[in-house]
Amino acid sequence: MNIELKNIITNWIPNESKVIDFGCGDGSLLKDLIDQKSVCGYGVEIDHIKIQECILKGISVIEKDIDEGIQDFESSNFDVAIMASSIQCLKEPHIALRKMLNLSKQCIVTLPNLGFWKCRLDLASGRMPVTPNLPSSWYETKNLHLCTIKDFEKLCENEGFSINERFFLNDKGNKSILSKNIPNTFASEGVYLLAKK
Amino acid sequence: MKIKRDLINFNDGLALESGAKLDSFELMVETYGELNNEKSNGILICHAFSGNHHAAGILEDSEEPGWWDNIIGPGKAVDTDKYFVVCSNNLGGCAGSSGPLSINPVNKEPYGKNFPGVSVIDWVNSQKLLSDYLGIKKWHMVMGGSLGGMQALQWSISFPESLNKVGIFAAAAKSSTQNIAMNEVGREAIRKDKNFMNGDYLHHDIRPKSGLKTARMLGHITYSSEAIMDQKFGRNFQDIKSKIDRDVDYEVENYLQYKGEKFSDIFDANSYILMTKAMDGYDASFATNGDLEKVLSRVKAKLLVVGFDSDWLYPPQRSKEIQLAAMNVGVACSCVILEGEQGHDSFLFASQRYVDIVKGFIES
Numbered sequence: 090m091n092i093e094l095k096n097i098i099t100n101w102i103p104n105e106s107k108v109i110d111f112g113c114g115d116g117s118l119l120k121d122l123i124d125q126k127s128v129c130g131y132g133v134e135i136d137h138i139k140i141q142e143c144i145l146k147g148i149s150v151i152e153k154d155i156d157e158g159i160q161d162f163e164s165s166n167f168d169v170a171i172m173a174s175s176i177q178c179l180k181e182p183h184i185a186l187r188k189m190l191n192l193s194k195q196c197i198v199t200l201p202n203l204g205f206w207k208c209r210l211d212l213a214s215g216r217m218p219v220t221p222n223l224p225s226s227w228y229e230t231k232n233l234h235l236c237t238i239k240d241f242e243k244l245c246e247n248e249g250f251s252i253n254e255r256f257f258l259n260d261k262g263n264k265s266i267l268s269k270n271i272p273n274t275f276a277s278e279g280v281y282l283l284a285k286k
Numbered sequence: 287m288k289i290k291r292d293l294i295n296f297n298d299g300l301a302l303e304s305g306a307k308l309d310s311f312e313l314m315v316e317t318y319g320e321l322n323n324e325k326s327n328g329i330l331i332c333h334a335f336s337g338n339h340h341a342a343g344i345l346e347d348s349e350e351p352g353w354w355d356n357i358i359g360p361g362k363a364v365d366t367d368k369y370f371v372v373c374s375n376n377l378g379g380c381a382g383s384s385g386p387l388s389i390n391p392v393n394k395e396p397y398g399k400n401f402p403g404v405s406v407i408d409w410v411n412s413q414k415l416l417s418d419y420l421g422i423k424k425w426h427m428v429m430g431g432s433l434g435g436m437q438a439l440q441w442s443i444s445f446p447e448s449l450n451k452v453g454i455f456a457a458a459a460k461s462s463t464q465n466i467a468m469n470e471v472g473r474e475a476i477r478k479d480k481n482f483m484n485g486d487y488l489h490h491d492i493r494p495k496s497g498l499k500t501a502r503m504l505g506h507i508t509y510s511s512e513a514i515m516d517q518k519f520g521r522n523f524q525d526i527k528s529k530i531d532r533d534v535d536y537e538v539e540n541y542l543q544y545k546g547e548k549f550s551d552i553f554d555a556n557s558y559i560l561m562t563k564a565m566d567g568y569d570a571s572f573a574t575n576g577d578l579e580k581v582l583s584r585v586k587a588k589l590l591v592v593g594f595d596s597d598w599l600y601p602p603q604r605s606k607e608i609q610l611a612a613m614n615v616g617v618a619c620s621c622v623i624l625e626g627e628q629g630h631d632s633f634l635f636a637s638q639r640y641v642d643i644v645k646g647f648i649e650s
Binding site for chain 2: 107129140146147151164166
């Protein structure tokens with residue numbers, strides 16, 4: 090995770106809040122949030138090697154396939170649920186988002202933008218896009234449901250999620266004037282703070 | 287590895303959960319490795335129902351390696367080069383600590399069936415006295431599998447300030463109805479053995495071996511899994527020469543006969559009943575009227591809960607229940623479910639991922 094993205098997420102997390110990170114990877118984001126914001130943090134991960142890395146870092150990690158359901162966690166009353174670069178890998182992203190907002194007051198979602206101009210160029214030239222945010226070839230990717238910024242915001246509208254804050258990053262991982270003003274074409278990645286309306 | 291075995295006397299006795307009091311008691315204890323100057327590297331191992339203090343290594347040539355020898359030792363998951371590892375035989379057991387085979391100081395006769403009923407909480411309280419004796423104010427970790435996992439969980443509830451980490455493997459926050467039912471079949475086999483004599487067999491100098499054997503045979507089925515039984519024995523016939531009993535046809539029958547027989551030679555029937563009753567009686571949330579979250583809210587240690595897919599005695603769901611209740615009240619808790627094909631017994635075997643996780647958690 091690049092520094093800009095980490096800063097955005099860290100700024101959105103209240104001190105000493107209860108946080109769950111779905112698809113927490115090696116736990117490094119949670120580790121930073123624990124160190125900087127004294128959060129009570131839990132990670133959910135399915136990859137064995139990443140789970141081991143979390144345990145070595147002293148992060149509380151739960152082995153779980155998010156697609157099998159996260160409704161059990163509704164009783165945990167989280168302040169913030171994070172889903173960084175994983176939503177597009179789920180079988181039913183819209184249902185996962187609903188469930189995340191059932192178990193948490195707010196939800197941070199980051200996603201790659203298929204409308205990014207380099208993706209459009211790749212497609213126009215007849216190839217599947219490969220960018221820093223979509224690094225895998227079509228046959229290796231775990232992404233099942235790629236979308237554009239417009240698509241995602243339309244989903245939020247349809248589902249009744251309010252977008253409390255959002256940032257758009259270019260393919261260097263930075264905020265830029267172009268990515269801010271014309272995100273559907275110039276943002277490589279969208280970062281959202283969602284809540285229920 | 288430096289191994290020590292001691293029988294430690296606690297003259298101040300112990301007030302038991304039942305209201306009874308043991309005026310004095312003894313614990314048989316093994317230790318591995320060395321306690322550091324800060325006394326901060328202690329790891330307490332809690333054994334399962336039929337286990338004992340002999341968790342690792344070999345102290346005398348005649349004995350087998352301890353029951354968790356593939357987990358505990360130099361460089362192993364519980365590294366005795368770094369940690370001072372302690373394991374005690376539970377009170378009420380039959381491997382050296384005070385129990386039904388011990389002499390009652392009042393009448394100078396073995397306690398037998400009159401040894402007071404003990405609970406998981408009593409075991410934890412007795413081990414707290416052991417910690418004080420060893421000068422360990424805070425364990426680096428308390429861990430165990432099955433009944434030992436329940437005991438480790440109870441440690442984190444009873445003495446939240448006295449441990450940093452807890453390992454709960456193939457265990458549950460309470461015995462299930464099915465667990466109690468299985469244990470009752472075992473106890474019934476013992477009680478119906480004509481040599482049991484209503485628990486007074488020591489007076490008649492006999493042992494209810496047949497009942498114990500049947501109980502253990504059932505036990506072994508519940509500790510195993512369908513898949514591992516298929517894999518180990520299949521439908522193979524036992525060859526004539528190595529048959530334990532001529533009524534035996536299949537290898538699996540012979541195996542159960544052998545294991546049951548061996549167990550009935552070394553285990554005490556009154557201990558069996560007492561230990562299984564302690565297991566049945568365990569419910570971490572008993573004091574909070576079934577509210578597990580409420581009782582876990584006092585936990586300060588970090589928990590590691592490990593379940594095994596093939597375990598149908600304490601299935602993975604029991605592990606997940608502990609994890610969820612802990613998370614609901616903000617207690618640090620990791621939970622992994624391993625493949626472990628050995629059924630409930632999987633916690634005893636050192637599969638690579640299990641070892642990595644346990645070692646990683648201890649040393650993080």
